[in-house]
Amino acid sequence: MDVFKAIETRRSIRKYKDQPIPEDLLWRILEAARLAPSASNRQPWAMVVVRDKEQKKLTAKACSNMEHVAGCAVFIACFSNPGDKWYQVDAAIAMENVSLAAWEAGIGSCWIGYFDDDYMKSVLHIPQDDKIVVCMTLGYPDEAPDARPRKDLADLVYREKYVPRSGSPPF
Numbered sequence: 001m002d003v004f005k006a007i008e009t010r011r012s013i014r015k016y017k018d019q020p021i022p023e024d025l026l027w028r029i030l031e032a033a034r035l036a037p038s039a040s041n042r043q044p045w046a047m048v049v050v051r052d053k054e055q056k057k058l059t060a061k062a063c064s065n066m067e068h069v070a071g072c073a074v075f076i077a078c079f080s081n082p083g084d085k086w087y088q089v090d091a092a093i094a095m096e097n098v099s100l101a102a103w104e105a106g107i108g109s110c111w112i113g114y115f116d117d118d119y120m121k122s123v124l125h126i127p128q129d130d131k132i133v134v135c136m137t138l139g140y141p142d143e144a145p146d147a148r149p150r151k152d153l154a155d156l157v158y159r160e161k162y163v164p165r166s167g168s169p170p171f
């Protein structure tokens with residue numbers, strides 16, 4: 001699968017088979033994060049990768065018991081230090097690489113931005129000064145959702161300069 005095909009066909013997957021992700025495949029997917037670009041190549045993020053059932057129960061609790069968090073094969077929390085200007089951007093690029101590399105390997109993912117920050121940090125022993133930027137579930141898909149709608153490209157792109165269109169705000 002080429003990169004564009006992965007981008008085009010990826011969906012958020014919220015229902016997973018009860019099937020573990022082989023260790024070597026998981027490491028290949030995480031390698032895609034390691035290779036991500038970052039501002040001044042600082043690579044300011046780290047990840048906690050959760051596969052243990054009991055630990056997953058606690059991460060699900062931190063996400064209001066979202067079913068796909070409880071039912072995923074792997075839960076990832078990507079954290080970084082807010083002292084780094086680009087900490088969120090760099091973490092997000094790494095996680096998008098994870099999502100696309102997983103999809104290419106037949107593994108679904110879902111970004112998780114809704115969680116109790118303090119509780120998740122305590123479950124995962126994340127240092128106080130750091131912030132969990134975003135989390136992600138991974139697992140073999142047990143659903144095939146339709147594509148969610150996207151805005152038209154023509155509504156998102158301006159040629160050369162931004163020009164207001166019929167009085168509406170740009171976003």
Ligand SMILES: Cc1cc2nc3c(=O)[nH]c(=O)nc-3n(C[C@H](O)[C@H](O)[C@H](O)COP(=O)(O)O)c2cc1C
Binds near residue numbers: 111134147
């Ligand atoms: C930063 C971010 C946070 C998200 N948080 C959640 C979440 O907490 N729970 C969830 O089920 N989906 C979450 N999503 C998934 C979005 O709802 C989903 O990407 C969007 O509806 C588009 O659907 P698609 O991914 O299938 O194209 C999040 C996505 C992003 C990028």
